[in-house]
Amino acid sequence: xxxxxxxxxxxDWIAVAGAVAMIGLSVWLELLMPEYMKDxxxxxxxxxxxxxDILLAGGKMLLCALASVLVTVLxxxxxxxxxxxxxxxxxxxxxxxxESFSMAxxxxxxxxxxxxxxxxxxxxxxxxxVMGLMVIVRAPLMAVFAITxxxxxxxxxxxxxxxxxxxxxxxxxxxxxxxxxxxxKIQILTDNINRITRENLTGLRVIRAYNAEDYQKKKFExxxxxxxxxxxxxxxxxxxxxxxxxxxxxxxxxxxYWIGAYLIDGAPLAGKAELFLDMAVFSQYALMVIIAFMMLxxxxxxxxxxxxxxxxxxxxxxxxxxVTDGKGVDHTDKTGExxxxxxxxxxxxxxxxxxxxxxxxxxKGETVAIIGSTGSGKSTLINLIPRFYDCTEGEVLxxxxxxxxxxxxxxxxxxxxxxQRAVLFSGDIxxxxxxxxxxxxxYTQEDVSRAVRIAQAQEFxxxxxxxxxxxxxxxxxxxxxxxxxxxxIARAVCRRPEIxxxxxxxxxxDYKTDRELRDTLKKETAGTTNIIVAQRIGTIxxxxxxxxxxxxxxxxIGKHRDLLKTCEIYKEIALSQLSEEELNHA
Numbered sequence: 355x356x357x358x359x360x361x362x363x364x365x366d367w368i369a370v371a372g373a374v375a376m377i378g379l380s381v382w383l384e385l386l387m388p389e390y391m392k393d394x395x396x397x398x399x400x401x402x403x404x405x406x407d408i409l410l411a412g413g414k415m416l417l418c419a420l421a422s423v424l425v426t427v428l429x430x431x432x433x434x435x436x437x438x439x440x441x442x443x444x445x446x447x448x449x450x451x452x453e454s455f456s457m458a459x460x461x462x463x464x465x466x467x468x469x470x471x472x473x474x475x476x477x478x479x480x481x482x483x484v485m486g487l488m489v490i491v492r493a494p495l496m497a498v499f500a501i502t503x504x505x506x507x508x509x510x511x512x513x514x515x516x517x518x519x520x521x522x523x524x525x526x527x528x529x530x531x532x533x534x535x536x537x538x539k540i541q542i543l544t545d546n547i548n549r550i551t552r553e554n555l556t557g558l559r560v561i562r563a564y565n566a567e568d569y570q571k572k573k574f575e576x577x578x579x580x581x582x583x584x585x586x587x588x589x590x591x592x593x594x595x596x597x598x599x600x601x602x603x604x605x606x607x608x609x610x611y612w613i614g615a616y617l618i619d620g621a622p623l624a625g626k627a628e629l630f631l632d633m634a635v636f637s638q639y640a641l642m643v644i645i646a647f648m649m650l651x652x653x654x655x656x657x658x659x660x661x662x663x664x665x666x667x668x669x670x671x672x673x674x675x676x677v678t679d680g681k682g683v684d685h686t687d688k689t690g691e692x693x694x695x696x697x698x699x700x701x702x703x704x705x706x707x708x709x710x711x712x713x714x715x716x717x718k719g720e721t722v723a724i725i726g727s728t729g730s731g732k733s734t735l736i737n738l739i740p741r742f743y744d745c746t747e748g749e750v751l752x753x754x755x756x757x758x759x760x761x762x763x764x765x766x767x768x769x770x771x772x773x774q775r776a777v778l779f780s781g782d783i784x785x786x787x788x789x790x791x792x793x794x795x796x797y798t799q800e801d802v803s804r805a806v807r808i809a810q811a812q813e814f815x816x817x818x819x820x821x822x823x824x825x826x827x828x829x830x831x832x833x834x835x836x837x838x839x840x841x842x843i844a845r846a847v848c849r850r851p852e853i854x855x856x857x858x859x860x861x862x863x864d865y866k867t868d869r870e871l872r873d874t875l876k877k878e879t880a881g882t883t884n885i886i887v888a889q890r891i892g893t894i895x896x897x898x899x900x901x902x903x904x905x906x907x908x909x910x911i912g913k914h915r916d917l918l919k920t921c922e923i924y925k926e927i928a929l930s931q932l933s934e935e936e937l938n939h940a
Contacts, residue, residue, distance in 0.1 A: 360668065361444050366436055370487070373432045376425050377491045383422040385499050388638040390415035392631050429488055437483040441476050447671050448472050456677035457742045458702050463670065466549035471670055474544055475663035482660030489649045496646035500639045511613055511633075515640045518606040522647040525598045529591055530658065536588035537658035541666060543581040550577050599648045606644055610637045676702075677741050679761045686753035690718035690768075690852040690883040692739060693754075698747030699734060708734050709906045712748070716899070718852075721876075721884040723894035725927060726903030732887045733774060735903070736855050739885070740769050752853070770846030772859040774887075776838035778830030783815055784822045786830075787844045797848060805848035808878045810863075810871045811840035835862035843871070847879065854879065856886045860893050868893055891928045900924070 362370070393411045452460075452468055460468075497519070554561065554570055561570050614633035697712040709731045716722040724732050737743055738750050741757055750757045757765055778786050787805055788797035802822060806812050814837055818824035830838040839862045846854055854875075860868045872893070875884070888894050895914040902910040902917065902924045910921030917924040 361440065361447065361671075363439075363443060366439055366443075369432050369436045369439075373429050373436070373487055374491050376429045376432070377488060378495055380422050380425040380429065381492060381495045381499055383418045383425070384496075385639075385642070386418050387415050388635045388642075390418065391638065392635045426488075433484050433487045436487065437480045440483055441480045444479070444667060444671075445472065445476055448476075448667060451671050451673065454675045455673070456675050456744075457737070458676050459673055462673075462702075464545070464549065466552055467545040468670065469552075470541070470545045470548050471663075471666050475541065475666050478541075478656075478660045478663035479667065482656045485656060486653055486660070489653050493646040493649045497643050500642040500646070511610060511636050511640070514606060514609045514613060515643060518602050518609075518640070518644055519647065521602050522599065522644060525595060525602075526647070526650060529595045533588050533591045534658040536584055536591070538662045539584055540581060540588065540659065541662050543577070543584060547574075547577045547581055550574050599644070603641060603644045603648065606640050607637055610640055677744055677762070680756075680759040682761045683753075683755045683759055683764060686755055688718070688753045690881065691751075691753055692716040692722075692853060692883060692885065693751040694735075694738075694748070695751065696748035697735075697738065697745045697750060699731075699738060699743065700746050701743075707746070707906060709745075710747075712908060714899070714901055714908070714911060716883050716885060718883055719881045720898040721886065721896075723886045723888060723897035723900045724903060725888060725891075725894055725900060725924070726909075727923075727927070730903040731906040732903055733857055736857055736885055736887055739853070739855060740766060740771055767849075768852045770849055770851035770854045772839075772842050772846045772854075772856045774857040774859070776830065776835065776842045776859075776862070778826050778833070778838055778841060780826065780828040782820070782823045782825050783818075783841065786826055786841055787822075787848050789845050790849065801848055801850075802844075804878075805844040806841075808847050808871075808874050809840045809844035810867050810874065811837065811844055814840075836864070836867070839863060840867075840871075847875075851882065853883045853885065856884070856888075858887050858889060860886075860888060860890070865892060872896070891931050902927075 390411050394408060394415070448471065452472075463471075501515070550570075550573055554574065561567060610633065614630070614636075618630060618633070693715045694712045697709060698707050699709040700707040712735060714722070724735060726732050734743070738745050739752065739757065741762065744758065752760070752765065752768060779789070783806075784799075784802055787802045799822070803812075806815050806822075815822060815824065826833065826841075830841070833841070839859060843856070843859060846856075860871070863871065868890070869892075886894055886897065891914075894900055897914070899911065900914060900917055901908060902921050904923050909923045910917050912920065918928060
């Protein structure tokens with residue numbers, strides 16, 4: 355329960371207090387009705403009773419019923435508000451938490467699980483609040499008040515009601531004990547089925563190209579079958595609850611009347627009528643007690659999943675990012691300089707380091723290229739600059755200051771980053787190129803046009819019917835790979851950063867466009883430091899300095915011609931792409 359209420363704010367607690375007061379009033383009104391029923395019965399059996407007295411008692415009973423309905427409606431409205439406000443608060447906290455995560459935390463939870471926690475899990479908790487508040491408060495109040503009403507009646511009747519309550523608690527306890535682990539597993543299986551569904555949607559072209567529909571269908575059916583079986587087992591356990599409750603409820607009625615018949619039979623004639631009235635009232639109150647516990651049936655169905663969902667939500671919100679803001683840097687003497695000092699990096703829980711003893715400096719306006727075989731640590735190295743991860747050894751400095759000392763906003767405003775995989779957002783070309791504030795309050799159309807021209811995307815953008823307002827689908831699915839890559843480069847250039855980082859960002863471009871883009875970048879962004887990760891020798895051979903990585907270590911560093919002579923690994927990579935004659939000519 356603590357995991358559910360920890361995110362309640364002041365408004366929520368006021369709403370809870372109002373709902374509890376309303377529920378208490380509703381219970382009090384309902385408990386008055388058996389008393390009025392007793393008065394009506396007495397008036398009917400007493401000779402000479404006036405019809406007006408009967409109507410008056412009946413009117414009071416009707417008013418209690420109507421008032422109880424009105425109060426219940428108000429409680430439902432308050433519960434709906436409370437659930438909506440809670441969901442809004444928790445969803446915002448989840449979003450903020452995920453936005454603050456470094457890649458280490460993202461990888462820990464997985465994207466599919468974070469989506470499930472932000473949607474399905476919040477819905478589970480919201481449903482619990484809407485339907486649970488009434489039941490959780492109402493059931494104990496009803497049980498306690500009803501028991502006080504019948505406690506002074508016959509000891510036999512009171513004992514029978516007590517036995518019924520114990521039986522109800524035993525049934526509820528057994529169902530909860532066996533169903534809770536199943537409901538807990540359902541949330542994990544929901545993550546799994548979301549992951550497979552997401553894979554199928556994002557990889558649809560590959561699946562069709564390889565005729566792998568049957569293989570993917572089997573994977574989905576296996577996950578679907580597992581969650582279905584688990585759900586069926588959990589609901590079969592919970593299905594025992596309602597028939598058991600009905601059996602206990604009908605049983606208590608039979609027992610009350612059986613005991614009543616026995617007591618009435620042995621009572622004197624003058625007391626038989628009073629005993630009969632007590633029996634009728636007691637049966638009403640006894641049923642209210644049982645019904646109050648029966649209402650908990652709903653909580654035992656919704657509760658386990660909601661508790662698990664709340665725990666999963668809190669797990670994300672309470673997780674602190676391993677990358678946090680520094681104290682902030684007021685002033686730097688240098689601009690656009692990057693320095694790695696004996697940097698090492700190891701992924702969380704990994705046995706070996708990915709990078710070891712990396713040291714180099716990229717000065718303002720220089721172009722530093724990084725090349726190496728697959729898995730040599732190129733992308734990991736540049737991910738340390740914007741602090742997607744923090745190095746585990748050594749220091750990374752930007753403008754002479756440790757990147758850990760900057761606030762993340764300060765650091766990211768210095769950097770234009772183009773990821774290995776082109777990422778575009780739903781909107782249009784303008785909104786994608788002018789994405790994020792960077793160093794400016796807002797971008798003008800001139801800024802966007804300049805960035806598109808530098809990225810060699812002007813021709814295809816202006817050929818679109820809507821021009822810069824041409825719609826971009828989610829993920830840029832309506833654009834080619836080269837078009838997406840050029841728009842991503844334009845987005846980085848548009849913010850006029852001190853440092854441009856290209857993580858293998860020219861791979862989808864033809865050689866002519868690649869060359870023209872790099873030439874334009876050199877002219878238009880003079881003074882900007884460029885860090886380029888690439889696989890093509892042609893992309894990096896003009897760099898001021900080339901760093902060759904091999905198994906996380908620097909195998910060579912220098913210019914293209916020098917490395918051909920001094921670094922065997924670089925020479926092997928170069929000869930695998932170009933002939934010796936082409937290399938010499940270059």
